Amino acid sequence: MDVQYVQGDCIFTRTNKLTKQYPYLTQNINTDVIIVGGGITGAILGYYFSKNNIDTVILEKARIGHGSTSITTSLLQYELDSNYIDLKSYTTPHNIIKSYELGIKALDEIKKFIDKYGNNCNYKVVDSFLYTDKDKEKIEIIEEYKFRKEAGLKVELIDKSNNPFKFDIEAGLLSKGGGAQFDPYKFTQDLLNVGCDYGLRVYENTEAIDIKYEDxxxxxxxxxxxxxxxxxxxxxxxxxxxLFTKRTLGTKTTTFNVATKPINNLEDIYKNVIIRDNEDPYNYLRTTSDNRIIIGGEDVTFSPHKFNKNLYTKNYNKLEKRLTKLFPNLNIDIEYKYCGAFASTKDNLGFIGKDPDNSKLWYCLGYGANGILFALLGGMMLSELYLGKTNIYMSLFKIDRFD
Ligand SMILES: Cc1cc2nc3c(=O)[nH]c(=O)nc-3n(C[C@H](O)[C@H](O)[C@H](O)COP(=O)(O)OP(=O)(O)OC[C@H]3O[C@@H](n4cnc5c(N)ncnc54)[C@H](O)[C@@H]3O)c2cc1C
Structure with a gap:
């Protein structure tokens, strides 16, 4: 039985019309680079490789952008899922700062793409806000603030006295313009359109079922x-x-999202910020261009083949309740409920690079909450690598770094 990675009414494939359908493969073909997977990651890779004049083919087993791309909340943040205090047992302060800087670089790259090819995906630069409403977690936020400030990042400390939001805050970390959001399905289609202009070939409904390596x-x-x-x-x-490796890459959980109907009286402040709390597991939220709120979290261990209706309903209800608590003055009417697999790693970074034992097998896996930005970095780094240039920071994402 096929493992189900996505469940429910996925907002981005429900609210968007199918803009383009790609053919399925009907003959044998040759290329330089084969990308397996037609989600946002495959599309990013396809764009970077074809832009660099590398002959590239994407194979997608189902429909473009209907995997986790259809449900990703698409909070684009330079910061990682965990704070410095939690990460320091797995990596170095230097690597954490470098990861933040790479996140900022990836955000710049998305902006460059939008500036060049137009904003067809409701892209918006927003502030990024991390907070706690618990007194005992205050210190963690303050430590994170000091850590980032010392590294030269533009951050502001928020407390009860300067809280611009209507919900309670003990301590918060605001990065002005430190994030962005978009519609991931539209962005994926856009990347493929541009990629195809550069010669990219895309095949939908074309599952890769076997792989053979020759000299x-x-x-x-x-x-x-x-x-x-x-x-x-x-x-x-x-x-x-x-299909490609026996390695266990990342720890899988199921993460849940609910999205409201458009809200008339949504205040501007919430339209310009993406928010994450400091709980474990944490909740995250954003708004959309048509004034919906999407809130996510309540992660549980991923169980392949198992759809636990009661548990899922309970978690959707928890998210709805949380929204109502955060925004008591708004009419919260949930329209979409969905969930899906999510993979995280100890250092919060994804996997980018060659298989340590097979130079023809490369990976671009955006594991962690910054999956989309990691995919962007993967597109840049792997296309450079193909052309003979190694980015020194690719070592942060090495496939065998936990061996
Ligand atoms: C609820 C949720 C919220 C998230 N929020 C964020 C967020 O706010 N910010 C962020 O950056 N990231 C977030 N993520 C992570 C983000 O979703 C992922 O990093 C990103 O969507 C993954 O895109 P992808 O293209 O790698 O995967 P997918 O979209 O799943 O694409 C993989 C594709 O490969 C295809 N495929 C698989 N096997 C084969 C095969 N054998 N042959 C051909 N095709 C195959 C699948 O059909 C699928 O379409 C979130 C994830 C979830 C689940």
Whole structure:
């Protein structure tokens, strides 16, 4: 039985019309780079490789952008899921700061893309806010503030005295303009449109079911028996990597989201900020261009093949309750409820680079809460690597760093 990675009424594929359908593969073809997975990560890779004049093919087993791309909340933040205090047992302060700087670079890259090709995906630069309403967690936020401030990042400390929001705060960390948000499905389609103008070939409904490595090539066989021969394959298949490796990459949970109907009296302050609390597991929220609020969190251990209706209903209800508590003056009417697999790593970073034992097998896996920004970095770094240039910071994302 197929593992179900996404469940429910996924907002981004429900609110968007299908803009373009790609063909399925009906013959054997040759290319230089084969990307397996047609979500936002595959689309980012396809864009960067084809822009660099590298012959590239994307294979997507179902429909473009209907995997976790259809439910990602798309909070684009330079900061990581955990704070410095939690991360320091797994990595160095230098690496944490470097990860923040790389996040800022990835945010700049998205802005450059939008500036060049137009804003067709409701992209918006917003503030990024991390907070706690618990007195005992105040110190953690203050430590994180000091850590970032010393590193030269632009952050403000918020407390009860200067709280601009209507909900309670003991301590908060505001990064003005430190984040962005967009519609991930539209952004994916946009990247593919531009990529195809550069020569990218995209095949939907084309599942990769077998892979063979030869001296100078790698061949992927599709479910209907057609073959794609390339020089390398890049795994952009999200949380589904079994075809390529036996490695356990990341710890999987199921994370839940609910999205409201458009809200008339939503105040501007909430339209310009993405918010995360400091709970474990944490809640995160954003608004959309049509004034909905999306809130997520309540993560539980991922159980393949198991749909626990009672548990899911309970978690959706918890999110709704949390929203009502945060915004008692708003009419909270939930329209979409959905959940999906999510993978995290000890140092909060994804996986980008070559397999340590196979130079033709490359990975771009945006694990962690910053999956989209990691995919952006993967697109930049891996296309450079293909052209012979190694980015020194790619080592942060090494596949075997936990071995
Ligand atoms: C609820 C939720 C909220 C999230 N919030 C955020 C957030 O706020 N910010 C952020 O940056 N990240 C967030 N993430 C993480 C983010 O969703 C992921 O990083 C990103 O969407 C992953 O995109 P992807 O293209 O790698 O995966 P997917 O969209 O899942 O794409 C992988 C594709 O590969 C295809 N595929 C798999 N196997 C094969 C095969 N054998 N042959 C061909 N195709 C195959 C699948 O069909 C799928 O379409 C969130 C994730 C979830 C679940």
């Amino acid at each position: 100078n090539n790698v061949t992927i066989e599709s479910i209907y028996g057609h073959k794609v021969r390339g020089k390398i394959v890049i795994v952009a298949s999200g949380y589904n990597t079994e």
